[in-house]
Amino acid sequence: MSDFAQELRAENSENWNAAVQHRFVEEIFRGSVSPEVMRRYLIQDYQFIDRFTALIGAAIASADRFSSRIRFARFAAMIVSDENTYFQRAFDALDVPQAERDGPVLSPETTAFQALMQEAARSLDYASCLAVLNVAEGLYLDWADQPGRPLPRDFVHAEWITLHNNEGFRDFVGWLRSELDRVGGALNPERAAPARAFFRRAVELERAFFDHVYS
Numbered sequence: 001m002s003d004f005a006q007e008l009r010a011e012n013s014e015n016w017n018a019a020v021q022h023r024f025v026e027e028i029f030r031g032s033v034s035p036e037v038m039r040r041y042l043i044q045d046y047q048f049i050d051r052f053t054a055l056i057g058a059a060i061a062s063a064d065r066f067s068s069r070i071r072f073a074r075f076a077a078m079i080v081s082d083e084n085t086y087f088q089r090a091f092d093a094l095d096v097p098q099a100e101r102d103g104p105v106l107s108p109e110t111t112a113f114q115a116l117m118q119e120a121a122r123s124l125d126y127a128s129c130l131a132v133l134n135v136a137e138g139l140y141l142d143w144a145d146q147p148g149r150p151l152p153r154d155f156v157h158a159e160w161i162t163l164h165n166n167e168g169f170r171d172f173v174g175w176l177r178s179e180l181d182r183v184g185g186a187l188n189p190e191r192a193a194p195a196r197a198f199f200r201r202a203v204e205l206e207r208a209f210f211d212h213v214y215s
């Protein structure tokens with residue numbers, strides 16, 4: 001099998017590393033993200049999750065085999081259950097009114113990320129959907145998976161970490177990488193170009209998304 005996923009990651013190492021070593025990551029492990037920053041982050045991220053779920057739908061539609069559709073459908077079920085429940089409990093803890101949960105003013109960074117996911121979804125190009133999903137989940141596993149590091153006390157911080165470093169998530173990200181290697185690696189350079197570009201843009205946006213919650 002090719003190592004297409006690793007190649008793309010290496011091409012984008014500067015932004016990837018800046019995101020996984022971001023101030024937000026350090027602060028969340030210490031439990032010191034301020035309530036205002038955590039609120040802003042989660043309110044915007046809930047809108048990210050909405051389009052992200054639609055992108056998984058596009059991956060289900062465009063995948064080339066049933067076993068891959070099953071894998072994505074199971075993952076989507078986790079997002080709309082465990083992860084959605086986390087958001088609701090965190091919003092309660094942070095006193096986020098219903099209007100800001102359902103229809104907040106979107107930041108330019110959230111809008112840009114939503115647009116990128118929509119573009120990938122509408123392409124119905126499986127390799128492009130996989131590229132964006134690999135960034136969104138691979139980069140989150142990369143920052144959250146710090147074995148031996150103690151968890152913060154507040155569930156708002158701790159659970160955001162454990163949602164992204166548990167065994168099931170690790171396994172899913174490993175599968176996502178192998179799927180991108182299988183599908184992307186079989187394409188000639190010209191046909192792989194859209195996935196390569198989606199990957200690059202997604203890594204840039206992940207970094208910008210972390211940055212913008214502090215601005």
Ligand SMILES: Cc1ncc(CN)c(N)n1
Nearest residue numbers: 045048136137140206209
């Ligand atoms: C911006 C962003 N990127 C990735 C993830 C992980 N699903 C997230 N919740 N938000």
